Amino acid sequence: xxxxxxxxxxxxxxxxxAILRLLAQDARMPNNAIAEAVGIAPSTCLTRMRAxxxxxxxxxxxxDVDPAALGLGIQAMIAVRLHAHTKERISSFxxxxxxxxxxxAAYHLSxxxxxxxxxxxxxxxxxxxxxxxxxxxxxAVAHTETSxxxxxxxxxxxx
Amino acid sequence: xxxxxxxxxxxxxxxxxAILRLLAQDARMPNNAIAEAVGIAPSTCLTRMRAxxxxxxxxxxxxDVDPAALGLGIQAMIAVRLHAHTKERISSFxxxxxxxxxxxAAYHLSxxxxxxxxxxxxxxxxxxxxxxxxxxxxxAVAHTETSxxxxxxxxxxxx
DNA sequence: TTTGAAACTGTTTAGAG
DNA sequence: CTCTAAACAGTTTCAAA
Numbered sequence: 587x588x589x590x591x592x593x594x595x596x597x598x599x600x601x602x603x604a605i606l607r608l609l610a611q612d613a614r615m616p617n618n619a620i621a622e623a624v625g626i627a628p629s630t631c632l633t634r635m636r637a638x639x640x641x642x643x644x645x646x647x648x649x650d651v652d653p654a655a656l657g658l659g660i661q662a663m664i665a666v667r668l669h670a671h672t673k674e675r676i677s678s679f680x681x682x683x684x685x686x687x688x689x690x691a692a693y694h695l696s697x698x699x700x701x702x703x704x705x706x707x708x709x710x711x712x713x714x715x716x717x718x719x720x721x722x723x724x725x726a727v728a729h730t731e732t733s734x735x736x737x738x739x740x741x742x743x744x745x
Numbered sequence: 746x747x748x749x750x751x752x753x754x755x756x757x758x759x760x761x762x763a764i765l766r767l768l769a770q771d772a773r774m775p776n777n778a779i780a781e782a783v784g785i786a787p788s789t790c791l792t793r794m795r796a797x798x799x800x801x802x803x804x805x806x807x808x809d810v811d812p813a814a815l816g817l818g819i820q821a822m823i824a825v826r827l828h829a830h831t832k833e834r835i836s837s838f839x840x841x842x843x844x845x846x847x848x849x850a851a852y853h854l855s856x857x858x859x860x861x862x863x864x865x866x867x868x869x870x871x872x873x874x875x876x877x878x879x880x881x882x883x884x885a886v887a888h889t890e891t892s893x894x895x896x897x898x899x900x901x902x903x904x
Numbered sequence: 905t906t907t908g909a910a911a912c913t914g915t916t917t918a919g920a921g
Numbered sequence: 922c923t924c925t926a927a928a929c930a931g932t933t934t935c936a937a938a
Contacts, residue, residue: 627925
């Protein structure tokens with residue numbers, strides 16, 4: 587086994603990994619607190635954090651807002667299958683996805699389904715309207731399958 | 746239509762929605778900058794932010810770290826089907842999920858598949874090992890189906 | 905609930921090793 | 922690449938409205 591080569595990374599210093607772990611846990615942790623926790627000076631910590639941002643290791647800092655508090659009490663995963671792939675149609679579809687109202691994330695997948703859409707909507711009526719108006723009606727879409735999300739949990743490792 | 750009632754929320758002030766929108770975009774935005782942007786005093790902004798946290802509207806602040814930079818170059822969605830539901834077995838499975846190495850998120854779904862696991866691993870060998878060691882080997886698991894993630898995009902609306 | 909003002913804490917730059 | 926130290930900026934408390 588092992589047909590695909592390993593993926594060695596340009597090497598990330600242990601200090602940087604520690605900084606990332608802390609920021610992934612609490613993105614509003616003050617720079618000097620991070621510095622103290624990882625054992626470097628605040629100015630050094632700032633330099634490293636900036637480098638991590640500039641090199642794309644840190645993509646951004648986001649508040650995790652409960653969709654239900656915004657009136658979006660229903661979440662769903664929608665598997666989307668596209669018609670035999672015309673690149674233009676597909677790219678028009680993919681370009682529209684992140685702008686659709688209620689889309690939390692979209693995943694481009696291998697396998698039978700082409701896309702997986704994570705959406706949050708106010709109620710089941712809105713879910714039906716979302717699928718009918720934005721997916722079924724789209725010329726690139728061949729088939730969709732919607733599953734309600736009963737609950738979800740963040741992993742303790744990455745992201 | 747409309748068999749399921751709408752989901753009216755306890756009402757969230759427009760100021761709070763504005764604060765949430767800014768923090769979802771940039772969780773490290775300074776309190777006084779948020780205050781100015783939404784047109785309130787920094788002290789008021791602080792009070793409201795604290796209330797949003799305490800009421801669970803804001804669940805946390807997280808850095809979005811590129812898994813590839815951590816040597817996790819492969820991401821996948823794994824659909825998991827469990828055996829006819831013994832509550833104890835299921836809860837033992839769900840309790841273990843977030844602790845599994847490489848799990849970014851887990852979704853409990855309606856429909857044919859019970860769970861959807863979003864994972865990040867170093868290579869395809871690690872993916873195979875993850876499925877074999879943690880899923881196939883588990884007594885509660887009846888079936889799994891793995892799809893590679895070619896790419897993903899965050900929505901512009903919530904979360 | 906809101907605020908301004910003061911006290912406090914954290915950030916950032918500059919310069920040297 | 923790291924640090925100390927100083928200047929600067931942001932956070933937080935508090936008393937008043």
